[in-house]
Amino acid sequence: MTHTIDRPRTRMPRHRFMPAIWLGLPLIALYAGSTSSYAATTNTVINVRDKGAKGDGVHDDTLAIQSAIDSLPARGGTVLVPKGTYMIDAMRSINLRSNMVLQLAPDATIAALSNGSKRSYMIKVWNVSNVSITGGNIVGERNGHTGVGGEWGFGIDIQAAKHVRVTNVHISDCWGDGMWIGALGPDGHATPSTDVVVDNVVSTGNRRQGLSIGPVDGVTITHSTFSNTHGTMPQAGIDIEPQAQGHASNITIDDCTVADNRGSGLEIHDNVSNVTVKNSSFTNNYGYGVLTVDTATQVSIGNNRITGNGLAGLSINGKSSYVKADGNTLGNNSARYPMKQNTPLARNTNFMQGRQLEVKDSTHQITTSSNTFMPQTDWH
Incomplete structure (x- = not known):
């Protein structure tokens, strides 16, 4: 195991929100510049109101919305939700199909009726390709x-799907995870999701996780916020947790805010590379800011x-390997364990930096460099 720590300049993360634009038009040219091919190229546009949806906050619109989706031709099209x-009914779910856009107005809300089930799905994106939710x-x-x-009450559930885009969507108050991206199938033989972008x-305010990632190959999370998860463990902002079901690889988290979660900000577990x-910013989470554990590599x-988290800001833990931590700004972490000023431990620079960035002896091939450690302000 090798690791070094020094303190040059750091780049501060930025965060922005791009407003959703309601054009009332089909999304014919999807994601110009993407290397993926999207097939929702027909002029077919179906308004859910034309299929009987009322949008009055009382009536069950499940069947009407599903009818609009099922009425699209094989080549696809756009379903509009004004x-x-x-x-x-999350027990029935809205089931998306291939080659389609589900386009909601900025002031449109899809809300779940109450249920008592341990497991439900509001919007399913299962075994399909070329799908956009916006x-x-x-x-x-x-x-x-x-x-x-x-x-296991999910908002948007993406499994064994290809070429999926979720953009400009606000998800809240789910019984389980706001979003799940993963696979379908038995352990070791599951079909992963590929080429998924969340922007x-x-x-x-979800109960279990803001976002969970299972077996995948190619997920990009950009300009997004995962916050205030609370209710049942692990309560993380983002949790990459494929475990024995399969492998998760090629994942990018860029320019995101992960804050105020009752668990950790980001957890990276077994079978992940x-x-x-x-x-990105990982702040004021009750657990770790960022945690790698198990065999993450x-x-x-x-x-x-990475600031103000309850446990260590960045913990490289378990049997993690080939981890590089470079150019991060860390401070005021381990906030659940305040220290008195001028004690021997408080004057120990290595100990104090370890409260911000810890590397366990069980890991190997770890490199830490060019990280900045802010002065502590959690004195008591």
Whole structure:
């Protein structure tokens, strides 16, 4: 194991929100410049109101929205959800199909009716390709949930899907995870999701995680916020947790804010490789700011701001290997364990820096350099 620590300049993360634009037009040319091919290129546009959806916040619009989706031709098209609150049954789910855009107005909300189930899905993106979800709000039913157990009430659930874009969406109050991106199938033989982009998404106030990532190959998370997760463990902002089901690789988290979660900001677990975390902010989470554990490998953590977290700001733990932490700014972490000023430990520079960035002896091939350690202000 090798690691070094020094303190040159650091780049501060930036964060921006791009407003959703309601054009009332089909999204014919999707994501110009993307290397992926998107096939929703027909002029077919179906308004859910034309299929009987009321959007009055009372009526169950599940069947009407599904009818609009099922009415698209094989080559695809756009389903429009105009202003209103559309109640849906998460036990039936809205099931998206290939080659389609689900386009919500900025003031459109898809909200879940109360249920007592341990497991439910508001919007399923399963075994499909070339799908976009853009705009509007997804609101779960944690506040009206009639059961007491379980942790699997999902807002947007993407499994075994290819070429998926989720943009400009606000997700909140789900019984489980705001979003899940992963695989379908048995352990070791599951079909992963590939080429998924999450951009300018807010996932907040959910019960289990803001975003969970299972077996995948190619996920990019940009300009997004994952905050205020609370209710049932692990309560992280983002949790990469494929475990035995399969492998998760080629994941980028860039220019994101992960804050005020009851668990850790970001957790990277077993069976994960090739993860890049950059230009992001991990602040005021109750657990770690960023944690690598188990056999996480080939992880780059650079130019992030990691401050005010309850445990160590960045913990490279377990059997993690080939991890590089470079150019991060760390300070006021281990906030759950305040120290008195001028004690021998408080004067020990190595000990204090370890409260910000810790590298466990069980890891190997770890490089830490060019990180900046802010003066502590949690004195008592």
